[in-house]
Amino acid sequence: MKTLFLYTELAGYVMSCFKALAEKNVEVHVVRWPVNKEAPFEFDIPKGVTIYNRTDYTNKSLLELVKNIDPDKIICSGWVDKGYLKTAKYYKGKIPTVLTLDNQWFGGIKQQIARIISPFYLIKHFSHAWVPGEPQAKYARKLGFGENIYTGFYSADINNFNNIYKEKNNKEIPKRLLYVGRYIPQKGLDLLFDAFIELQKESANDWELWCLGTGELYDQRPSHPKIKHYGFVQPTDMPKYLKETGVFVLPSRFEPWGVVVHEMAAAGFPMVCSSAIGSTSQFLMENQNGYIFKNEDKEELKQALKKIMQLDQEELKCMSQQSNKLGISHTPEKWAEVVLRI
Numbered sequence: 001m002k003t004l005f006l007y008t009e010l011a012g013y014v015m016s017c018f019k020a021l022a023e024k025n026v027e028v029h030v031v032r033w034p035v036n037k038e039a040p041f042e043f044d045i046p047k048g049v050t051i052y053n054r055t056d057y058t059n060k061s062l063l064e065l066v067k068n069i070d071p072d073k074i075i076c077s078g079w080v081d082k083g084y085l086k087t088a089k090y091y092k093g094k095i096p097t098v099l100t101l102d103n104q105w106f107g108g109i110k111q112q113i114a115r116i117i118s119p120f121y122l123i124k125h126f127s128h129a130w131v132p133g134e135p136q137a138k139y140a141r142k143l144g145f146g147e148n149i150y151t152g153f154y155s156a157d158i159n160n161f162n163n164i165y166k167e168k169n170n171k172e173i174p175k176r177l178l179y180v181g182r183y184i185p186q187k188g189l190d191l192l193f194d195a196f197i198e199l200q201k202e203s204a205n206d207w208e209l210w211c212l213g214t215g216e217l218y219d220q221r222p223s224h225p226k227i228k229h230y231g232f233v234q235p236t237d238m239p240k241y242l243k244e245t246g247v248f249v250l251p252s253r254f255e256p257w258g259v260v261v262h263e264m265a266a267a268g269f270p271m272v273c274s275s276a277i278g279s280t281s282q283f284l285m286e287n288q289n290g291y292i293f294k295n296e297d298k299e300e301l302k303q304a305l306k307k308i309m310q311l312d313q314e315e316l317k318c319m320s321q322q323s324n325k326l327g328i329s330h331t332p333e334k335w336a337e338v339v340l341r342i
């Protein structure tokens with residue numbers, strides 16, 4: 001069997017999924033966009049996976065490449081690349097052509113327009129939709145995919161993060177909050193910095209905030225004795241930071257899914273996340289492994305941080321165990337099984 005992925009930017013967790021699929025005797029072919037400069041991931045290409053750079057192909061030569069590959073199914077990231085769309089339309093009706101999307105349904109003007117034109121446009125290109133979870137499945141139903149919708153499109157590289165949990169399981173949970181992500185407006189870091197600094201002023205405590213990532217706002221990062229900025233960290237270097245921190249915080253204003261929540265759950269992190277993050281629907285249970293605060297509400301974020309800072313070690317460890325249980329419920333192997341079912 002040959003499966004072709006028409007992809008945007010690759011990340012390490014995607015490679016773990018491709019590897020799991022290749023191990024099921026599937027030839028995996030991937031056309032990908034260039035790496036994002038704000039997240040310049042380096043990763044090894046698994047055996048059985050062939051990578052093609054999108055920039056090497058015109059829309060016409062891309063279709064010729066796909067004809068030479070002769071795939072049994074095509075899985076396409078979104079609908080912004082005209083060459084990808086042209087290829088999907090050519091194969092619609094011949095083999096499964098699968099649209100992947102991670103947007104939640106909000107019912108705004110753009111989504112309403114997409115819903116109206118989808119029967120005349122998207123459905124002519126794609127036979128199925130594959131989404132991360134139920135928040136996105138609702139959108140796919142609005143677009144007219146009916147019963148041809150699969151969930152579980154994203155999966156973290158569970159083994160690595162589960163191993164971190166096992167290493168930390170019998171140790172004291174450090175009083176350090178951890179943020180992993182880009183320094184851009186939609187991540188809500190300004191809310192987190194303000195909330196954390198205000199809590200330090202209101203009541204002295206032992207907690208620190210460690211931040212991993214870079215981006216357009218990095219040069220505007222605050223200087224505070226209890227906030228540490230480490231810049232972009234490659235996945236291979238991530239474990240040493242995860243072993244030194246205790247609670248994960250993601251204050252995103254906009255986060256259709258957020259694989260990092262899955263990763264941190266598998267690593268056993270209690271969490272504080274905004275209500276805008278799609279993956280909390282699967283990996284964060286209120287009061288059991290963390291807290292969800294209302295999107296853009298700094299006071300709610302402060303209260304959530306305050307609650308988690310006041311927990312004792314036993315309570316934090318119970319949350320850690322629950323996070324790990326939720327995190328390991330979806331794996332690259334299960335992801336690969338979905339590909340085989342389509």
